[in-house]
Amino acid sequence: MKPGYVRRFSPAERLLHWVNAAGFFFLLATGLILYLPRLSMLVSRRQLIQSLHFWAGVGWLGALAVVVLLGGRRLLATARELDTFDSDDLRWLRGRGGPQGRFNAGQKINAVLTAAFTILFGVSGLLLWFGEQDTRYRFASTVVLHDGLMYVSLLLLVGHLYLALIHPATRHALRGMTLGSVDADWAARHHAKWKPE
């Protein structure tokens, strides 16, 4: 690690993040081809795209499960951090400051929603796939849920990308998710309560 830098994200955390990101982008691309008439016309091979989308989804969930299992105790500790909100977090969410730990309250909410959406994407996707073959798995609302998740995820993603890539005060965080470490002064300013190892 460079002097003056502290480690923010473990290899397991970064792997989980990037497996999730890669899967999400591939599923978004293939999903939009199925969803947007313009793109459907351009690509046309609906059966192929549908199979790619489905099996990529299965692979995505499987890969996430493997990383979570391999990450074991380290990721469990991360989950505990994301689970816990103290009074400073609540103050922060109300826009009144409040020193933050390794994750700020917004990052906790984003991570929790992303995990919940992953489950719901998986369930609704499997129902769409099997519902095409068997009426027992067919619900009129499955497609509404799957689409709705996509729209909300896109909003979260746009905000996430803005903060990670563009916003001057926060974009330094990207380094933590790629190389693992962040500038110690930056960390002290943005995550005052965090005590790096």
Add this chain to the structure above:
Amino acid sequence: MDSPTVTEHDPDQPRRYGRRLFLATVAGGLTSLYWGKAAWDHVSGAISPVTSAVLPGGGWRIYTISGNMPVFDPASWRLKIGGLVEQPVSLSYDELRALPRVEQVSTFHCVTGWTVNDVHWGGVRIGDVLDRARPKASGHALRFVSMEVPYVDYLTMPQAALRDVMLAYEMDGKPLPQEHGAPVRLIIPEMYGYKNVKWLQGIDVVPQAVDGYWEDLGYDRNAWVGRSNGYGA
């Protein structure tokens, strides 16, 4: 009392809000399988001018069964009416458009759960096309043949005679776009979209309705909206 008092609501005590948010989101999402569409229909009905403008493709999804979407060539395309008829007919695009024109506004339901409200269709009634071919008395059903091979589907004569069944060559004031089945598609609003055959090239009068493309894959032959394919009683 000399037992130590326990503070139940210590404001500085960290709260496990993360798992609550997680479980509430998962639970809300799963239960939405039962209320999601009703809620969305309610909301989108109220704001339908907005959603039709904002939702990509106006809420439509384009389903095809083959690798290539059929291309309409006005010079070579014909709608052929055959089978059990006295006089087989072959209509060009201009001849089809010269038949008595009708318009209607109807809602399109897909069996997978999406709906497009208030679609404006222009076209002809099936009766006006069939009359020219004079179906024989032994014909009790129609086979609709798509240019997207091997897509076919069937309607019984009474189904095809429902008053808002039409052959649509216009959608929302414009010639039917390629992805919606250009030059002409079947519209039967009472039934799910897979009965509304796109890219029509032929209508055959046949003795009876049998299974079409999606029925072979397990969907109901009589695809009444809300009363078939596992929906409704």
